[in-house]
Amino acid sequence: MEERYARQLKKGVLELIVLQLATAKPVYGYELLSAIKEKSNGMLALKEGTLYPILYRLEDEGMIKARWQSGEGRNAPKKYYEATEKGHLALCEMQDTWFALSACVESFIVEEDKHD
Amino acid sequence: MTEKEYIKSILKNVYLRRDIKKRVAADLENDIFSRRTAGEDMNTIIQDMGAPISVAQSLNDEMSEFAVPKRSLTQILVLFIIITASAALVWGVGTAMEFIANIPFIPNKAASIGIIGGVDGPTSVFVASNIMPSFIVIISTAIPIIIGSFTAYMLMKWQKLGSRRLFRNLAIFSGILPIIVIFQILISLISAALSGFAVPIDASMLMFNIISPLVKVILPTITAIISLRMYLKKRKSEKL
Numbered sequence: 001m002e003e004r005y006a007r008q009l010k011k012g013v014l015e016l017i018v019l020q021l022a023t024a025k026p027v028y029g030y031e032l033l034s035a036i037k038e039k040s041n042g043m044l045a046l047k048e049g050t051l052y053p054i055l056y057r058l059e060d061e062g063m064i065k066a067r068w069q070s071g072e073g074r075n076a077p078k079k080y081y082e083a084t085e086k087g088h089l090a091l092c093e094m095q096d097t098w099f100a101l102s103a104c105v106e107s108f109i110v111e112e113d114k115h116d
Numbered sequence: 117m118t119e120k121e122y123i124k125s126i127l128k129n130v131y132l133r134r135d136i137k138k139r140v141a142a143d144l145e146n147d148i149f150s151r152r153t154a155g156e157d158m159n160t161i162i163q164d165m166g167a168p169i170s171v172a173q174s175l176n177d178e179m180s181e182f183a184v185p186k187r188s189l190t191q192i193l194v195l196f197i198i199i200t201a202s203a204a205l206v207w208g209v210g211t212a213m214e215f216i217a218n219i220p221f222i223p224n225k226a227a228s229i230g231i232i233g234g235v236d237g238p239t240s241v242f243v244a245s246n247i248m249p250s251f252i253v254i255i256s257t258a259i260p261i262i263i264g265s266f267t268a269y270m271l272m273k274w275q276k277l278g279s280r281r282l283f284r285n286l287a288i289f290s291g292i293l294p295i296i297v298i299f300q301i302l303i304s305l306i307s308a309a310l311s312g313f314a315v316p317i318d319a320s321m322l323m324f325n326i327i328s329p330l331v332k333v334i335l336p337t338i339t340a341i342i343s344l345r346m347y348l349k350k351r352k353s354e355k356l
Contacts, residue, residue, distance in 0.1 A: 047166055049170070056136065
């Protein structure tokens with residue numbers, strides 16, 4: 001039960017987190033995975049099978065775009081994802097939604113605790 | 117397991133649209149390369165990313181909107197039965213008509229000479245049967261079966277995921293043949309009527325000219341009707 005609940009909750013916020021990271025600077029897949037894992041202390045650790053669908057969804061909606069760029073010390077170009085203008089705007093809306101939602105949920109929890 | 121083998125075995129178990137698979141392949145290659153540059157070896161990478169089947173499974177689950185149905189054995193079997201049955205029907209009717217008419221031509225040739233026979237009688241029957249090359253007859257028999265089988269296969273493959281446009285095109289594509297055949301039959305009837313149904317050979321020719329094309333276009337007609345229905349259904353649901 002707990003695991004399923006956590007998984008459902010994470011699913012919704014991952015899109016926001018991925019977009020947030022892609023807005024800061026162009027990132028590639030593995031970089032995203034490690035950044036999310038590190039920053040969340042492993043709580044939001046995700047695998048390629050979960051990350052790619054999020055990236056494709058964001059890309060199809062025009063919020064991020066993929067770009068091949070030659071990396072340092074390698075000849076083959078690397079695929080970078082970066083946020084578009086639409087992505088920047090969408091991120092602001094997503095953040096607003098997140099703050100509103102978390103405040104709302106928190107108010108429920110705090111109120112219930114007071115009654116106890 | 118090498119990098120290529122790992123990616124290949126993931127993609128083998130991914131049942132998603134081809135363009136999505138290409139994206140996945142590019143990203144996997146990219147990320148495995150990044151991991152290797154970061155100092156990970158292939159075993160660590162596989163351990164961390166997961167077994168090919170579980171990676172594929174999660175991709176399939178997360179992107180079910182891009183899913184392409186797996187071709188089942190039943191579908192292939194049904195297709196095979198349809199092709200065999202239509203071939204048998206065409207052949208069977210041809211043979212039966214040959215028997216009834218007792219014409220010393222092969223039935224396919226008889227089909228090609230019917231109209232002229234109806235108008236002018238035995239002389240032109242002889243001429244036409246010599247002029248019409250038999251490969252054209254074979255093609256004219258094969259095309260409806262091929263088109264029918266192809267559209268039936270497409271219908272099975274895209275039943276759930278097909279777009280409105282796909283069904284419209286499929287309906288037009290498979291609908292052309294039945295329309296041509298209706299004209300063919302009408303011409304046969306008119307030419308027979310003009311000749312006054314005089315010679316007994318004309319009657320059997322007429323029967324052959326009506327039944328044989330009908331049998332040949334059974335499949336395209338069925339698929340045309342189904343595609344048209346799917347198209348109308350999609351249009352209705354999109355309007356709502």
